[in-house]
Amino acid sequence: MTDIKSPKKLIEVALPLDDINAAAAREKSIRHGHPSTLHLWWARRPLAAARAVLFAQLVNDPGYQRELGYGVNKQEAERKREKLFDIIRDFVKWENTNNEEVLSRAREAIWESWRETCHLNRNHPQAAELFDPEKLPAFHDPFAGGGAIPLEAQRLGLESHASDLNPVAVMINKAMIEIPPKFAGQPPVGPLPEQDTTGKDTLRPGSGLTEYWSGARGLAEDVRRYGHWMHEEAFKRIGHLYPKVKINPEIIAERPDLEMYANEELTVIAWLWVKTVNSPSPAFEDVRVPLASTYLLSKKKGDDHYVEVEADGRDWRFVVRRGEAPDSAKKGNKLSRGANFSCVVSGAPIGHKYVKEQGKLGRIGSKLMGIVLQGKRERVYISPSVEHEEIAKSAVPDWEPNLPISGSTQYLGVKPYGIEKFSELFTKRQLVALNEFFQLIGEVEGKIEEDFRDVNGDEDEAPLSMGGRGSIAYAQAVCSYLVFALGKVENIGSTVASWMNDRGAFRETFARQAIQMTWDYAEANPFASAGGSFLTAIDKGAKSIAHLPANQLGSAVQFDATLQDISKNKVVSTDPPYYDNVPYADLSDFFYVWMRRGLRKMWPDIFSTIAVPKSEELVAFSHRHESRDVAESFFMKGMKEAMKKISWEMHPAFPITIYYAFKQVNESEVGAGNTGWETFLAAVIESGLEIHGTWPMRTEGSGRLRGLNSNALASSIVLVCRKRMPVAETTSRRNFQRQLREEMPEALEAMIGGQSGQAPIAPVDLAQAAIGPGMAIYSKYEAVLNQDGSLMSVHDALVLINRAITEFLTPDSGNFDADTQFCASWFDQYAWSSGPFGEADTLARAKGTSVDGVKEAGVVESGAGKVRLLKWSGYESDWDPAADKRTPVWEACHQMIRRLQNHGESAAGELLAKMPEKGEAIRQLAYHLYTLCERKKWADEARAYNELIGSWHAIVAASHETGHAGEQVGFDL
Structure with missing residues (x-):
């Protein structure tokens, strides 16, 4: 090759x-x-x-x-x-x-x-x-996950292949790239619902317009039609468990503001519950009391609602009030972080140990705290109803998903409270509803087959899993999407889902990448026209299906990435597991246990196991191994094998792109990185791949800089790799360092200066982007040897790469005037605080300037034996560089920050137009100061420098519009 x-x-x-x-x-x-x-x-x-x-x-x-x-x-x-x-x-x-x-x-x-x-x-x-x-060439992603990459390969015109060990991920990829092309252009076969509750959101413009059913639109419409049939059938059978609320005189007496709804029956959107335990007070040990993290139901301005606890001796009840809530309502009866509450009848503290003990004994119960109704373009909140509570608790499911919840309590926070099986994450009424809908999957499958044969005839009797495209396959395709809709119902319909009182909506089970304990939860009505309902899930799913490209063949299979040979001569881009970030196999069981119930007969190979495979999942979780070291070794070996497979098989004319997302960032001498990142890089390089570049991909808003101990703006790094030449040589540490000194400055200048219309890399992303050219040098060799003959580790290589970045940006590199060098060193020691004059005098002389000189420049104040740098907010507001006899780059940089923050990019551009020759130095100083502030965790200062660079392209454009003599390095506008 x-x-x-x-x-x-x-x-x-x-x-x-x-x-x-x-x-x-x-x-x-x-x-x-x-x-x-x-x-x-x-x-x-x-x-x-x-x-x-x-x-x-x-x-x-x-x-x-x-x-x-x-x-x-x-x-x-x-x-x-x-x-x-x-x-x-x-x-x-x-x-x-x-x-x-x-x-x-x-x-x-x-x-x-x-x-x-x-x-x-x-x-x-x-x-x-x-x-x-x-x-x-075809495309392959061996860690397909949520399927975004295979989907976009298909959208760009490539035959797309996806594989993953996780069966839930495999089904998601089948739903996105495999099933739609099989039925592209197929008009819907299902009858129009007699009562169409989706109204203007319907997918079709009218029946009979066959040209409209291009792509997967017809398939999407059938998902909607048969989903509507399931909804109607389910309501006939279990609708009595979900009664409406009649606004009677008793309710109006308590809530006069509801007079407008007198005698109306309003649909329930949600029943708001709170978990309960027996009071720990011996005098009230038979009284069940709430564990409420908040009593606020709605924080919307002008529509505030909260719960008040009315207690009388041993008795207490919840009453919903409208109006501004007292401060005490905000935290419910919660005392502090964790499971720490106060007893509403005795005032005694309820500690987390007691709550966990009660949970393990099966003694945590629930109490209805309030009901949310659908009003006239508003949410209506009312006090709980004894009748509604009794109806909910009367439900008896005929099947429960009793699969054990496996994994670490770090991600499965319900386990310490006695919740050990997935069935325990649902109320009995939720279980009844899900069972009924899954029962209807089997019934609707036969109905779809019959309707398809009536419309199209039938010559193909192969099932979907065997490549069929006839009535059986089509029915299974539609049912697969209907089961997906039920997955959305599950995600909102559990005792971990809660109520967002700022939005008046449900917070789903997986609002985080974990199943965390929730003390007050919201039970959705699957028959309402709101979030959490089955028809809402159907509607959203149908719209998603209609947007799928369905333009090229695709396939999705369950396969271990270390053993696959699907990548042969294919373009590869992938998003592999991230060391020890999230145990997707453990979390996926939440969906798998239900998905298997509905799809096992249709996809027998995918759902052959009781639970999602876990032992082969490529993550470094110590709870699955003897120790953390063994877990890391497992990850390293497996990832190396997977990457080696890819490097052997992938099409030789293309690089591979690999995503890596950070769980956290630890500032150290290697810059922004962590153990997982270094282990991952080592696995990639040892597999025989050579890194050609790294691109920071930000998925957070550009105006927001997170805490500097987090991953700031860069949430993903994309590595660009090619197969290393089989005759690659070894080299010495000294030669590696020499090449870094020779090649890194040019690469860094291209990054911070921008090239060919490309904006400069933001300071927050520079450390990760610069890994590319540095690792390109390191990874092109079979090995880099230390002086003692040992192999240089990835960690040590990153240390040297980071030093090369620091050396390039430091004001002492010769690119800055003496005043700026002094200011940068003084800032490193004292920031905006005062320091002793004697120390400042010594430093100034060493830099080739004087304290009086930098004071004359207007960037420090000196007196009473102290010296202090002026912050940009204290600079002259009408400063004109043309009239300034002494303008260090330090002053120019901070005047730019002051102008940008106070007047915006255009004004900053006008200022830059008056000193274009300083543009490159200003930019380089901002990078240096950002790096310094990040290391010292000075968040506000770091934000200012990052924003200056983030706006640099627009500032330069504005300066050109203003007009000036000279050009800005790195921009061809």
Whole structure:
């Protein structure tokens, strides 16, 4: 394979990172039609990021033609690169997700690059197998998870293959890339519901418009139609368990504000419950008392509702009040963090040990605290009803999911309170409802088969799992999506789901990537027209299905990534497990135990096990192994094997892209990193892959900097790797350091200066982005040897790479004036606080300046034996660099921050236009100071420097509009 001509791909050179990150962050708030509304997965990559990474991985960077001597000049290459950037900028926008005009431009660029690559390799011995200009290579993701990457590969025109060990993930991928293409263009076969409750949100414009049923729209509409039938049938059978509330005189007497609803029957949206235990006070030990973390039901301004506890001796009851709540209501009867409460009848403390003990004895009960009704465009909150409580507790399920909850209490916080089986996460009424809906899955399957045969005839009797496309397969396809809708009902319909009093909506079971104990929970009405209802789940799922591309064949299979051979000659992009972040196998059992009940006969191979496989899951969890060291060894070995498989099998003309997301960041001499990150990098490199680049992908809002002990803005790193040459040499530590000194400055300048329309890497992301060029040097060798002959570890390599970054950015590097060097060193020691004059005098002399000099520059104040740096807020508001006789870069940088914060980007641009020659130095100083503040955990200061760099491109654009002499380095505007 060494003679294959493989042009550099765009992702190995440049990306419009800011545009990708902005679109990825925006996508987090998208729900209408997004695949995340089909079925929950805990770490699905944003579609925008996945699409952009894949495209940049597939298209040739225009600069490769210059490298091959094709006569293309630098300006022409940059112009072509900018055209590719424009394609990315267009298609990462959510509204263009299915814009065929935009997507066709992307697909044409992919085809053009592929044909160029085929032409370059037309004489290769394996050209017929590897370089067919009439057929794009297929795609594979061996850790497919939530399926965003395989889905976007399919959307970009590739045949897409997904594999995962987790059966829930496999089903999600089948639902997104395998099933829709099988029935693309199929009009719906189900009868229109007699009473269509989805109204204007219906998918169809009318029956009979067959041209409308392109893609997966017909399939989506049948999911909606048969879901409606299931809803009606279920209500006939168990609707009595979900009664309405008549607003009678008794309720109005307590709540005169509800007079407008007199004698009306209102539908219940949610029953709000609180867990209870027997009072720990000996005098009241037979009285059950609540464990409420809040008594607030609604915090909406003008619609405040709260619960008041009326206690009389041994008796107490909940009463819902409207109006501003007293402060005591905010925390319920909770005393402190954890399971610590006060008894509402005795006042005695209820400690966490007592609560856990009661839980393990099976003595934690529940009490209705309030009821939420659907009013006239409002939520109506009323006091609990004895009748409603009795009806709820009268339910008797005929089956319960008694699968044990396995795993660490770190993620399964219900276990210390005696909740050991999944059945114990649901009320009896919730279990009855789910059982009824799953019973109806079997009934509706036969109905769909019959309707399909009536419309289409039937020659194909193969099931869906065997590749069928006839009535049986179609019925199983629709039922698979109906089971997915029930997964959404489960996620909101458990005793871990709660009520968001700021929104008047449900907080789902997996609001976090864990099953945590909830003291007050909300029981949804599956027959209401609100979140948590079955029809709402159906509607959201149908919209998601209708948005799926369904344009290329796809497949999803259950496979261990260390054993798979699916990647052979395929393009690979993947999002593997992250060391010890989240035990998805343990969490997935919550859905699997129900999904298996509904789909085992349709997908026997996928649901052959009682629970989700766990022992093979590639995560470093000590609770599954003898110790943490054994767990880490298991992860390292498995990840190395998986990556080795990929490096052997993947198509040699393309790099592989690998996502890595951080659980946390520990600041140290290796910069932003952690044990999992280093272990992961080591596994990648030892597998035979060479790292060519790292791209920070931000999925948080750009205006928000999290605490500096967290991962700040960069939530994912995308590694770009190629297979290392089989004849790779070893090198010495000294030679590695020499290459870092020679090559890192140019790479860092390209990152902080921006290139070809690419905005500069934000300071918060620089440490991770710079790993790319540093690790490119380290990983191209078979080994880097220390002086004693031992192998240099990834950790040590990261230390040296981080030092190279620090050396490049430090003001002592020779790129800054003496005043700035003094200020930077003084800031490192004292920030904005005062320090002794003698120490400042000594430092100033060492830097080649004086305290009087920097005072004259207007950046320090000196007196009474003390010296203090002035913060930017104390600088002159009408400062003009042209009139300033002594303007260190330090002053210029902080005047830019003051102008940006007080007046915005345009005003900052006007200021920069007056001193364009200082632009590069200002930018470099901001990077240095951000790095310093991050290390010292000075969050506010770090934010200011990060915002300056984040706005730099716009500032420079504004400075050009103002007009000035000179150019800003790194920007060609």
